Amino acid sequence: MSKKNGKNGLRALADPSLLEPYDPDDKDILHVVIETPKGCRNKYAFDPEHEIFALKKVLPAGMAFPYDFGFIPSTEGEDGDPLDVLVLMDEPAFAGCLLKCRIIGVIKGEQSDGKKYETTAS
Numbered sequence: 001m002s003k004k005n006g007k008n009g010l011r012a013l014a015d016p017s018l019l020e021p022y023d024p025d026d027k028d029i030l031h032v033v034i035e036t037p038k039g040c041r042n043k044y045a046f047d048p049e050h051e052i053f054a055l056k057k058v059l060p061a062g063m064a065f066p067y068d069f070g071f072i073p074s075t076e077g078e079d080g081d082p083l084d085v086l087v088l089m090d091e092p093a094f095a096g097c098l099l100k101c102r103i104i105g106v107i108k109g110e111q112s113d114g115k116k117y118e119t120t121a122s
C-alpha cells in the first residue's frame with residue numbers, strides 16, 4: 001500500500017477505516033463512515049491504497065440508493081471488507097461523512113459462489 005505524502009509532507013486524507021468502531025463515551029453508539037449517500041446512483045467506496053473515495057459503479061437509470069450506505073471502521077467481515085451499514089435518516093449525508101449511529105436491526109448476508117446473497121434479518 002502506497003503512503004506517499006504531499007509537497008509539505010502531510011497526507012491529504014486520513015484512512016477512515018482505522019477509526020474506532022464505537023463512541024468512546026457511549027458503547028451503544030457506532031461510528032459509521034458513509035460511502036454512498038441516499039438518493040445517489042453513483043456507488044462510491046473508500047480506496048485505502050489511494051486514500052480517496054472512488055467511484056465503483058453507476059446504478060442503472062431509475063435506480064438509486066434508498067438509504068445512506070457505509071461501513072463500520074476497524075471491523076472486518078468474512079470477505080475481508082469492513083462491515084456494511086444502511087443508515088436511516090431524513091436527509092442524505094455525503095461520502096466520507098462520519099456519523100454516530102444506534103443499531104436498530106441486523107441483516108446477516110452470506111455470499112455464495114455465484115455472487116448471490118442469502119440473508120437473515122434479526
